[in-house]
């Protein structure tokens with residue numbers, strides 16, 4: 001099953017061009033998104049009846065939900081809230097038949113998420129599950145199931161599940177947007193085009209980043225702490241990168257919204273502390289540069305990740321990595337690749353079993 005790979009985690013990171021292709025297979029036809037399962041669901045529960053969307057998930061699924069919220073905020077006019085399932089069950093706003101709850105779970109078996117799904121249903125909300133396991137409890141109990149088709153994910157850390165979840169959330173956002181009165185045709189067309197190109201872009205990203213990220217993992221081998229900073233979608237991405245590093249490299253990695261560091265965390269920045277600065281969102285790069293300058297005055301070691309052809313960061317960082325440019329809403333997929341690789345190489349250089357990290361399990365069936 002592993003073929004030439006040392007670990008499932010590496011195999012699963014490297015197979016993302018193929019898993020994304022599978023997720024997108026038969027989903028875009030004649031430049032239109034095709035989700036027949038959602039169409040059937042909306043035949044019974046028309047989209048106009050919903051006045052709010054809640055997205056729920058845990059861990060990596062929560063992070064992809066945060067990206068999904070940003071995409072929906074751009075395409076839909078109803079409020080979208082994202083919550084941790086473990087919180088949502090016990091602390092949620094008003095739930096009734098006018099609420100649509102989107103349930104994210106790779107395994108489809110996470111107890112926190114299953115309980116939250118039941119809570120939503122028992123209050124009359126309608127539910128769409130996005131999972132990678134069609135036969136799971138969550139898949140069976142939701143009103144509508146969208147299968148991610150990413151293929152089995154065996155390493156404990158979620159990698160290809162995250163990129164496929166965001167891809168499905170993009171398809172779903174487009175599908176829901178088309179149901180509204182005034183979908184922005186131009187914007188949808190651009191996003192659909194970008195989705196079609198995604199597997200190739202991820203392929204290029206793997207080629208462009210793997211060696212450099214391996215070297216960065218080796219130089220940070222002795223560091224117990226690492227910060228990741230970003231703004232907007234790059235902040236969400238920072239949260240996901242930090243989770244991967246905690247999980248497989250046992251690193252005290254923390255993510256911060258770049259503008260917040262000066263409000264307290266700056267006190268932790270000592271000379272040489274590694275900081276990954278993510279700058280993939282064009283409208284936020286200027287402010288990122290100012291935030292990086294502040295960190296450089298404290299002698300932090302800044303490794304910047306930005307898109308090819310952009311030299312805004314070049315002067316201010318210690319090291320720079322360029323990744324291909326995609327639609328800004330899809331950059332959390334592209335830029336996740338070097339962060340997944342960093343977690344993998346940081347774990348292996350420290351000699352850890354990255355496929356089976358201590359204290360963790362692939363699916364958590366207790367609350």
Ligand code: F6R
Pocket residue numbers: 058059060061104105106107108109110113156157158159243244247362363364
């Ligand atoms: C992180 C990771 C976990 C899961 C979380 C939810 O790499 O794998 O944080 O994302 O336990 O799991 P699912 O998506 O199966 O509900």
